[in-house]
């Protein structure tokens with residue numbers, strides 16, 4: 001696959017929920033979701049910014065393509081601490097997290113609310129829990145993962161994602177620095193790969209095949 005060029009999008013960033021997904025990443029993920037034969041798996045929607053991008057592509061296509069998203073769905077400060085080992089109050093802007101965690105239903109409630117507000121809820125099946133335990137087996141033609149922020153997360157999570165990827169399927173990972181890209185290329189063999197605006201996207205396999 002050739003590296004994607006940016007295209008005009010039929011929606012603005014202001015139409016999307018808050019989150020960590022930049023304009024370039026939105027553009028690239030939207031194109032990947034437009035092109036995939038599906039089904040699609042997302043790990044780490046938080047409150048639905050990247051999820052909305054994928055669901056908007058599916059709505060635009062007008063065809064039924066299964067799209068599963070999986071998140072811990074953190075619903076208390078204690079749960080946050082148990083998962084990440086430090087208090088949410090050590091984050092730069094704790095309120096950004098607390099307003100979603102400290103409500104009935106936790107972050108999944110915000111995810112559902114945000115999808116519903118955009119008319120996108122019907123395009124997404126939401127799963128709560130550690131994806132290793134609750135993600136469907138697939139295989140998926142496109143997996144977008146927002147839980148590969150360190151070498152440790154890559155080592156723990158990418159093998160479980162590759163088990164769920166169909167032959168020739170695309171794995172896309174957010175927040176991949178050049179250093180993490182080098183780690184991915186050391187650990188796994190990709191037929192092709194691209195890194196653009198911290199979004200890594202690739203197909204596993206022999207480059208010579």
Ligand SMILES: C[S@@+](CC[C@H](N)C(=O)[O-])C[C@H]1O[C@@H](n2cnc3c(N)ncnc32)[C@H](O)[C@@H]1O
Nearest residue numbers: 019020044045046049050071072130131146147
């Ligand atoms: C940086 S946030 C995602 C941001 C989001 N994609 C956006 O567009 O704004 C990472 C998310 O991954 C989730 N997560 C991390 N590891 C996970 C795992 N093993 N299983 C399920 N969810 C996980 C966290 O709960 C968190 O919601």
